């Protein structure tokens with residue numbers, strides 16, 4: 587199965603991606619991970635990508651499309667794949683159509699106020715990276731794993747989050763429309779817990 591996964595920041599997309607890939611025995615292809623690996627190995631494309639990422643800019647379509655194309659040509663993608671973080675523009679979606687088909691596009695939807703609550707309530711351990719939500723911490727301020735004092739990430743405040751979600755929506759809507767017109771889009775309510783959301787995805791995938 588060839589799957590593209592969409593979900594706003596805070597919608598739990600990463601967790602679902604791992605589970606879907608496992609269940610359907612397909613590689614989870616995250617463009618973020620590929621870029622990080624290429625930058626670490628200092629490949630030509632990694633060096634180009636780094637100049638943009640260091641400046642806080644998106645890597646241009648051309649480079650992004652190239653690394654996804656190369657990745658999808660690998661042996662492990664012959665029975666399908668799950669794309670996470672790509673396509674990010676309609677131009678990327680159109681390019682993808684030229685070198686691979688897409689069976690289904692999953693959009694994990696969570697209402698804006700829910701996303702805000704999830705992200706602004708997030709607390710992370712600066713030492714072991716474990717993530718918590720104040721709703722479940724019931725006043726505890728230290729990491730259950732290593733005892734370190736939990737912190738809120740600087741960009742997890744309401745104002746920045748609202749801005750990030752706005753940008754996400756603006757960027758993603760045209761791509762969602764693009765796939766809706768192709769008749770491959772399924773929308774899943776991402777409000778429940780991880781297990782519920784995963785079950786509704788599986789149900790819809792059949």
Ligand SMILES: [Zn+2]
Nearest residue numbers: 711714729732
């Ligand atoms: Zn910790």
